[in-house]
Amino acid sequence: MTKTTTCIYHFLVWNWYIFLNYYIPLIGKDEEKLKEFHDGGRSKYLTLLNLLLQAVFFGVACLDDVLKRIIGRKDITIITSIRDLLFTTLVFPISAFIFLVFWTLFHYDRSLIYPKGLDDFFPAWLNHAMHTYILLFALVETILRPHHYPSKKLGLTLLGACNLAYITRVLWRYFQTGNWVYPVFASLNPLGIVIFFSVTYILSAIIYLLGEKINHWKWGARVKPLMKKK
Numbered sequence: 001m002t003k004t005t006t007c008i009y010h011f012l013v014w015n016w017y018i019f020l021n022y023y024i025p026l027i028g029k030d031e032e033k034l035k036e037f038h039d040g041g042r043s044k045y046l047t048l049l050n051l052l053l054q055a056v057f058f059g060v061a062c063l064d065d066v067l068k069r070i071i072g073r074k075d076i077t078i079i080t081s082i083r084d085l086l087f088t089t090l091v092f093p094i095s096a097f098i099f100l101v102f103w104t105l106f107h108y109d110r111s112l113i114y115p116k117g118l119d120d121f122f123p124a125w126l127n128h129a130m131h132t133y134i135l136l137f138a139l140v141e142t143i144l145r146p147h148h149y150p151s152k153k154l155g156l157t158l159l160g161a162c163n164l165a166y167i168t169r170v171l172w173r174y175f176q177t178g179n180w181v182y183p184v185f186a187s188l189n190p191l192g193i194v195i196f197f198s199v200t201y202i203l204s205a206i207i208y209l210l211g212e213k214i215n216h217w218k219w220g221a222r223v224k225p226l227m228k229k230k
Contacts, residue, residue, distance in 0.1 A: 003065065003068070003069065004069075006065060006144060006145065007062065007065035007066065007069065009144070010058055010061045010062040010065055011062050013054075013058045013137055014055065014058035014059050014061075014062050017051060017054045017055035017058060018055055020051050020055075020129055020130075021048075021051055021052055021055050024048065024051070024126070024130075025042065027121050027122065028121045031121065034121060036179065039177075043169060044169060044170070044173050044181045045181065046094070046098060046166060047098060047102075047130050047131065048130075049166070050094050050095065050098055050134060051130065051134075053086075053090060053091060053094065054091065054095075054134065054137070056086070057083070057086045057087060057090075057091045060079065060082055060083045060086060061083050061087075061141075063079060064079045064080055064083050067079060080148075081148075083147075084147045084148045084149075085150065085158075087138075087141060087147050088147050088148075088149045088150065088155060088208075088211065088212070088215075089150065089155050089158045089159050089162075089208070090158075090159070090162060091138060091141075092138045092141075092142065092207070092208075092211040093159055093204050093207045093208045093211060094162075094204070095134040095135050095137075095138040096135055096138065096207045096210075096211070097200070097203060097204045097207055098131060098134060098135075099131060099132060099134065099135040100203070100207075101113075101200070101203070102114070102131045103131065103132075105184060111183060112182070112183050112184040112187065113182055113183065113184055114127070115183065142211065142214055142215060142218065143218055146215065146218070146219035147215055149212050149215065152209075152212075155208060155212075156205055156208060159204055159205065159208055160201060160205075163200070163201050163204060167197050170185075184196075
């Protein structure tokens, strides 16, 4: 893609995620069946947090494109660094993680992750917008331009910190209300929950490393470390 086309693409995807972040919280707001969905806000659902993350990332990517066009420089150091750090440590790993875990559980037993009753409020296109297209856009971004990865230690630490923060949010929600964010947790004993959380971090770390490999495979020598290793 040309620089102009890339900028337009980022602008369109950014607006797509702005629309989703505005539209989804309005669905069934007064419906009793969706009371649990709306109770506690979007921060309890990784899917909705990811949509917010996507909007922030593509907004930064669009800003980076515009500033480069205006200033005429290849890199706007701070903005470009934020863009790459967001994408490499959060956007790609979380998008791929949601896609893999959601659709695996959905096809195994959808009641564990996305009960059939939600179909009355969330049409198929919206389900795919939340759980499928996120990976598609992440893969397009990977092949669209090179991204500078931080050191593995820093990247995996940031990913782990976000993972731990979300697990804390899920547990806090359970201890406050007695209800699990996702039905799958209700089917597990305490040891099973610990194993589940451990496996999810290992999976997200593998995805992070895979993303780094794909980025290097596509861009090779053009990719330099985001932060120099000491």
